[in-house]
Amino acid sequence: MTVQIERAPLEHDVRPWGEYWVLADEVDHKVKRIRVTPGCRLSYQRHQLRDEHWLVVSGEACVTLEGEELLLGPGEAVDIPKRTAHRVANRGSADLVFVEVQQGSYFGEDDIERLEDDYGRTA
Numbered sequence: 001m002t003v004q005i006e007r008a009p010l011e012h013d014v015r016p017w018g019e020y021w022v023l024a025d026e027v028d029h030k031v032k033r034i035r036v037t038p039g040c041r042l043s044y045q046r047h048q049l050r051d052e053h054w055l056v057v058s059g060e061a062c063v064t065l066e067g068e069e070l071l072l073g074p075g076e077a078v079d080i081p082k083r084t085a086h087r088v089a090n091r092g093s094a095d096l097v098f099v100e101v102q103q104g105s106y107f108g109e110d111d112i113e114r115l116e117d118d119y120g121r122t123a
Contacts, residue, residue, distance in 0.1 A: 005123050009021035010022040011025075017036055017037065017040035017041060017118075017119075018034065018036040018090075018096075020032045020034045020100075029102060029107075030101075030102040030107040031099065031102070032099070033057075035088040035095050035097075036088060036096040036098075037095060037118075038088065038092055038093050039091070040064075040089070040118075041087055041089030041118065043114040043115070043116060043117040043118070044064065044117070046083055046084060046086065046115065047112065048083060049104045051102070051104055052080040052086075052102050053077060053078075053100070054074065054088070054100050055099045056073060056076050056098045057098055057099060058094070059089050060072070060091070060096065062088065062089040063078050063085050063086065063087070064089070065078070065084060117121070
């Protein structure tokens with residue numbers, strides 16, 4: 001018998017490309033569930049203080065790492081080391097959902113260095 005415990009997310013934020021929910025925020029890691037709407041993409045960015053691991057739950061992710069594209073489907077994952085330029089795009093017709101696990105020394109949103117952004121954001 002499996003027991004499922006439902007918990008409210010610690011944080012929820014709506015962005016121009018979709019939304020995210022913080023599922024865990026600990027001293028040594030942070031976990032987010034991220035939804036990207038069709039035709040949208042996150043900024044091309046890098047982080048100085050954290051690594052990220054992305055696991056696709058549904059949809060198709062077009063991940064750019066240092067200018068190289070990688071297509072990922074459900075169950076596939078990618079690791080993004082600190083200081084690596086990266087972005088994810090949803091070129092499909094259905095929502096893209098993935099789980100992001102951050103590990104490092106700091107997980108604040110102000111550790112985002114945006115290199116390109118479709119929405120005019122710099123921070």
